[in-house]
Amino acid sequence: MVPFIFRLAWLIPAIPYLAALLIGSGPKVSVLIRTRRTPSGRKRKLTFVQAPALVAIAGMAFALLLSLAVLWGTVAQPGVHEPLSVAWFSLGTEVMQVGIHVDPTAALMLVMVTLVCLIASIYSVSYIRDEPQARRFFITALFSAGAVLGVLVTDNLLVLFLFWQLLGVGSYLLTDLWRERREAQRSVLRRFIVTRVGDSMLLFGLALLYAEVGSLAYRDLFSAATVARLATTPYLGPLSVATVAALMLLGGTIGKSAPLPPHIRLPGAPEGATPVAALIHGATTVSAGAYLMIRAFPLLTQSGAMAVIALVGTAMALYGALRAAVQSNIERLLAFSTMSQLGFVLAALGIGAYAAGLFQLIMHAFFKALLSMAAGSIMQGLERGHRHTSGHAVPLHVKRERIDAADMLKMGGLAFRMPLTAISFLAGSLALSSLPLASAGFWSLGEISGGLWSTLLPPAWALALAAGLTAFSAMRPVALIFLTAPRSRAATYARENKLAMTLPMGVWALLATGLGWLGIPRGFPLLGRLSPNWFGPFVSTSLGEGLERIVPMTLAWQPAIVGVLLTLGGLAAGWWLYGRKSLSIQGDATVDPLHAALDRMGLPRLGESLLGKFGLADRAGALGSRTLRAAVGLEGLIEGGVLSLALIGRGLSELCGLIAGGWVGRGLQSLASPPAVRDRDVRRLQRRGVENHLWTTFVVVALLIAILVLFQRV
Amino acid sequence: MLISDYLYLAPVLSLLAGALLILLLDLLADREQMGRWGWKAALASGLLALGSTFLLGDAPVRVLNVLAYDVFTAYVWRLLLGALVLLILLGESYVRSHTDEPGLFYALLMFFAAGALLVAASTNTMMLLLAVELLSIAGTLLVGFLHADRRATQGAIRCLVYGSAMTAVMALGFSWFYGLTGTTDYALTSEALSGLWGSSPAPVIRPIALVPVLAFVLVGLVVKTGSAPFHHWLPGASDVSGGFVGASAPVAASLAILPKVAGFAALVRLTLVMLPEALDLHIVWRWPLVGILAVAAMLWGSLLGLRQHNIKRLMAFSGIAQLGYVLIGVVLATEAGLSALLVALTAYVLAEMGTFTAIAVVSQKMPLDLVSDYRGLYRRAPLLALGLLLFILSLFGMPGTAGFIGKLWLFTETFRAGYIGLLILAALSSVISLGYYGRVVRAGFMDSDAGMAPVPVPAAASVVLIAMMVGVLVLGIFPNTWLRWAQAAAQVFFASG
Amino acid sequence: MNLPILSVTLFMPLMGAVIVLLVDQRQSRMVRWIGVVFAVATLALAGMIWAATAAAGASEMRLVEHMPWIPQLDLWYTLGVDGLSAPMIFLSGLLTTVALFYSAFTVKERVKEYTFLFLLLETAMLGVFMALDMILFYVFWVVGLVPIFLLIGVWGGKRRERAAIKFFVYTLAGSVVGLLGLLAVYHSTGTFNVLDAAAARPFSASPTWATVVFWALFVAFAIRIPVFPFHTWLPDALTEAPTAGSVVLAGALLNLGGYGIMRIVLPFFPERFYTYAVEVPIITIMALMSIVYGALVCMAQWDLKRLLAYSSVAHMGYVTLGLAAASAAWLQGGDSSALNAAASGLNGAALQQFSHGIVMSAMFLLVGMISERARTRDLKAFGGLASVMPATYGLTLVTAFALLGLPGLIGFWSELFVFRGAVRLLPAAAVIGVIGMVFTAGYTLWKLVHCLFLGSLDRDRWAGLGDLLWWEKVSVWPLVILMIVLGIYPAPLVNTFNAAVNVMVQAFVLR
């Protein structure tokens, strides 16, 4: 039974694609599920659950079921399974195999991703307004979901890369969602290209491994023997193949996971599905990126890149947290916090804390999903409030004042207007801030900083600082959105959303907080006994034998205390700055106390640069256009080179002409130009017709021949 | 066996007879009748001559002690006579519309051809001189054929002055040969020359002193036959310098084909029969003398061709370059090299014939013969344009055409003989020649035909065109038979020695 | 099996061309369909050839026909296919078919000559891939230039004159150099047979000569690929050619260059190739310049077809890079990982040609369809076409992704293989080449997708453009399907190439 389930794992990524295909080509039916009374009193069909949504939900549910079955299978038989492997093509003397790889890590990730996608699909049903849009939305969503599932089930870096790239395409297809919006498209493109930088590094790494090992299957690449060999094979200068490959994979991961999700929501854009899209694309992308690192863990541990990974992770964590702390746009805030969280994961892997990293990754996916959904709910509520204030009588297509529903400075006091959302968001925020005991994040974070504490001290401090900042930026939106008084009319009239939206959030909130208990380290006082750490041993079976280099899940007490203190401090600071009293409003704009504080401290530039108004993109653009101009100029040069060859030919020809007509040819030329004929010469001769002279000539010549022929005795 | 000797002269005699017959007819018939019958009579005698070459067999024969009839001669004669027949066809419409003396034209053409045949076959310096003179006088008259026209006459004068001077130069060279050996026969000269320095008494004259003599002969022959760079008269004969045609297109074609082929045959004979291979003289002749001539011809023709705007001049320079390549065959002077020479020469004749047919047709409409007159030719006369393209490609050496086979063989043999520099220069000149070939093609195919009238193609001309196109292609793709002929012809000089 | 299937295939289009010549000018409809029918027949035969070669193992020459052609010059009519040429033959057949089919609906004037030239061109291309005699190879190689020259010159765009002449002079000049090289090889080895000559290693005793001849041949082929400093004819030619002409030129004709290098230059002069790819890395630099520089110029281009042309240059750069990488294995005799890397590089080069053929043709078709509708090629004039031409948008999107080497589409494999070879054998070049990938993604998506299809639509101008008609879809779909199918399951293609490449690598690597 179990092998059979594993064998079916390939269906998991296939299902979303089939569903997408079905939606793309299927009949355009809409199912009416509800009618509503409009203010004018007439019944109008308002809300549909479209066939696309149904297909998508059914597909994701099926995928989830399968994933759960696979997870069950791995629980029953932990360890690595490769139930399927077929020949793909041959290159050189090697045959490339492709198949399925199932292990606890993959199974957990599968469940996580399918679950997130399923919930998000259900949740987005209430968002989607019209059928074509739904179609496009679900196709892109399913595309991405399928891609990340593909990344998870394959046994082969090549296939992983394939799906990895499809994931990029999935994000890219968002452009299709916003066909007419140039700005959004441009940012999607920009993101794609940035990702592409990472991808090309990854491809390089892949090519390197392929060339050195002759295969890209995990079992060949990450076997102890291979890894050891790669670690000792020199490649570029002092770097070994393993190191270079690890760095390249790291580049791929960063390229995939670190860039912000596309600037999704423009002020006043009507589509509401965007946060969900962001969730699916963003969360899945991040998981895929980190999954690569987790997969390649055996290689990383043997390479010289571990410290680099840890440092990069720390830097990302700190940077993301810093930037998240100052954002006033909720979506951007969440995006930067995602980046920061990925940094934590990388840092964990960098110190060899495999289980902790994975745990952090999964937990993050859960609470970030929660936060995203809550943010979507808030924005939706705000829009409803906005519609309420601008009146129902105005038809949809008439242009009216737009609001930026993601701007937290325009919110405030929503706790009572949207209580369910508020509770969910709070739960997510606390999880994000890794508040002890109340969140899943605490355990993993504690472990990571503990690990760093014992190996690299300065990064450990940085990481602790990042945790504090994360806590601050988790509290900040809570305070800004839900506490004090509303700061705009839309916020004043905002309303709680329908159950289809709030219920999934509620369920999710419970999950997000509860799951963390699965990973409490054994050494933790009291709780360590209460809930034995099942997670670590379970996932560590994913690693092949001889590769378990996992930092024991001990909890050093110094970092733990520092971490708790910093977290609490961050939360308190957030509340103190934003939740204590209403923000002052100057004119139209709300003053952000943080920025005001930074200004007062004489660091205005800091806030701005953290907000991203640094102009780096412009500079890069200018450099780019200079390069392009140079390239085009070079083209002219080459053309000129060819032309000059032609000119040399022409010149030679002129020279010949000169010789022909010049001093060398002067003698010849006197022959070449007809000699002058003088009149008096002619007059003497001009008695008979010319023909006769010609005739004479001829007769003479003919006679001559005759003479020769007759008297041929020479 | 005097009678049988005359038998071997049948081609020449039938041409002369044809010429005399036409002259006779010319006295009796009026212009209109002549226009109708003249070309037919000429054609008949041309065909007769051509046919008779096939009846003569392959065995080498010395005719009247001054001519050699062998496979080589037969090959060249057939080539010449084939060209003659086509020239008659080609000239037909042109002559009818351009002159009131059609009979004279054909008669001159026949004399011209007869001269060419004799040049190709002669094995005696005296005979050669005489035959060249016949060729050159008939040629001069042909150039001046539109004699009422002043500029045509000037072209003829130029021909005459040049030609006569070169006759003198060549004759001087021959006189020295005679003086050294006491004979005018090639083979005997060769023997005598080898004996000259082999004998016990100290030689009268050192071989190096003969180099100027060789140069005289070479220059004279080559310039007379128009295959070298010194002959401004050839482009000049068909030029537009005064804003007018020097020679009509059929005449230009005749000048471009007959004397050159004949001249090459004579050159080959001189090289292989008269100059004993054992002697340094032979080497001197081949490499510095003929070789330099070849290089000069190739580069000069290609480079000056670039400057031409008149298509006849352009083709004349292209012809110079082409014959420069052919001269390489003389430089090699091996059996294969000689075969290659014949092949290249034949390919040249085919292409040149075709090109001049096209030019003749167009110049009936637009007598200035500027390249720009060919604008949009593809839309005005597709057959003409395609033919022109094909011939030009053949001249360039495009694979699939006869020109390629010739060049390929020549180049292969050159490589084998180790004349790498020569080869590279030939390739270079080929590339340069693309410049002007490209211009013709561009005018014909790319330029718009706005303001240009369609060009009607006379039936005879289209027959020639199609025949040449087919010939160029067939010989380019299935050249086996042709190559066998050429090999057989070349063997003549090597089988015995 | 006694049927000389290669000859039959080779002369099938020529026969069609002759028949076309015989049909009356006015019956253009009939002419068109004769052309298509013959192209389809050839394609079917080409498919059979591929299948037969693959079935027979593809590692050595199959279906060989050998008879004297011009014995006096030691020329043989020798045909044969192996895994390297069979797919190329199929590709040429496919693209000609697509081009003729598409032209059957678009070309209105001088249909007869047009069809004739296309069929002639097909014979020439097939001939190059089949010929095993150097001069036979050369004949087909050069003969193919004339039809394309006329296609550009007569049916081309506004500036066709310059483009056609440039093409003519450039390629013919290159071919003269090539001929000299081939003659030199003959001089050295005494045979015109490609395989024998390769086995004999021309000029192995004389490095100077080997260098000279190597460069002559390399330049001759490099002009046709085209490689960086010799590429300037391509943008003009591709821009001015009619759509179908661009399809065949970009898709099939450029492959001749790479094929020539694989078949002739590399096996003949592995050590020279090694020298100039590794020790004095001129070739490698040329390849990298093609990649990076081509992509940069693409970014600066606003003319749709020119853009594609430069993108062609950039993509063909990978071919050269793959070859350079393969040659770098020369010194590493016994090392099986180096051998496999070299095989990978060669496979990558071959595949890149194939995939470039398919993808670039599809792109040229699509772009041609758009620009012919819009009567402009200026990218700045477009935007938002996705809403009026959804099918075009979808197809272009897939093609663009194939162009930038997305896994799952055909373009990816070649890049992977090339890099696999380069990473192992030419690491520094691989680093730079990888950067080119980023650029490619940039201009492809930005120019071909965003500027054309996204953004706001100029309704006054483009509302009436209309989506693809049935025959346009029929022309593009086969290519797109191939991109996807071979992208997911490249084995039919890769295994065929690989069989031949393994043999080649074994042959040229120093033992």
Place this chain on the structure above:
Amino acid sequence: MPIASVPLSWYLILGAALFWVGLYGLLASRALIRTLMSIALMLNAVVLNLVAFARFVEPARTAGKTFALIVYAIAAAQAALGLALLIAVRRPHSTVAVEGTDVLNRAPRVVDEGKR
């Protein structure tokens, strides 16, 4: 001194001198008549050579003399032709093909530089 005792080289030197004089005349002269005469001079040089050679090399046979005769005949033919052409140049513009006149009326469009 008797004729017979004049050595061969004297004849040859004279011949060469004549030839060069003729060549100089040919190159230097712009008048057709003079040109033709120069050519005749060159041919005469050849004849002198031939006769001298015939006398000294093989007095018994006739080849050299025949050659000399032939060269004379050629010179005569050339002279005749030259004179005929001379007259043709000066002949009034009477009968001319139709196209000819037409062309003359068209101004030359391109000055060809290839020929000076």
